[in-house]
Amino acid sequence: MLSNEVSEILNKQTAVEADASHAYLALASWCEERNLPGIAEYFYAAAEDERAHFLEMVKYINAHQAPAVIQAVSHPRSSFVNLLEVFQYVWDLEHNNTLNINNVADVCLKNKDFATYKFMEAFVMEQQNAEKSVEDLIHMIKTLGHDERSLYYINKNFQKLVAKAAAGGEAN
Ligand SMILES: [Fe+2]
Numbered sequence: 001m002l003s004n005e006v007s008e009i010l011n012k013q014t015a016v017e018a019d020a021s022h023a024y025l026a027l028a029s030w031c032e033e034r035n036l037p038g039i040a041e042y043f044y045a046a047a048e049d050e051r052a053h054f055l056e057m058v059k060y061i062n063a064h065q066a067p068a069v070i071q072a073v074s075h076p077r078s079s080f081v082n083l084l085e086v087f088q089y090v091w092d093l094e095h096n097n098t099l100n101i102n103n104v105a106d107v108c109l110k111n112k113d114f115a116t117y118k119f120m121e122a123f124v125m126e127q128q129n130a131e132k133s134v135e136d137l138i139h140m141i142k143t144l145g146h147d148e149r150s151l152y153y154i155n156k157n158f159q160k161l162v163a164k165a166a167a168g169g170e171a172n
Pocket of ligand 1: 017020049050053097
């Protein structure tokens, strides 16, 4: 059974994951509208990943007799000047999620809930990878630029990235 403090913070984290999933869907729409289907696929996959995290946490909470409380999702941001701004927003989103995940892990340790801490370990490591991969993408976008021709190549690169992730793991 989870302590009140652990179940409360983990419940809050389920909402963060659900919000992240919605945020990525809004970004997929932004890309679809601008004829960038490769980048849209990357965001659809990221939305699925966040939804999977949400479900995993909900099931974990319910499996340990602390009912998961399903909350309303926040209205996602959908207005951006360009693709660089989109990915800078993605970095903020992931970094904010890292801080939240680390906080959950911290509360687990303070409550001597080593089992839930162990459950959180995969999320901690995944956040580190997510931030690194977004940093690499920002570097690519800054290097290639934003003109029509660059966006064409960037979109192609994302198509390859999504295919690679589908073959071996998560896109984000
Ligand atoms: Fe997540």
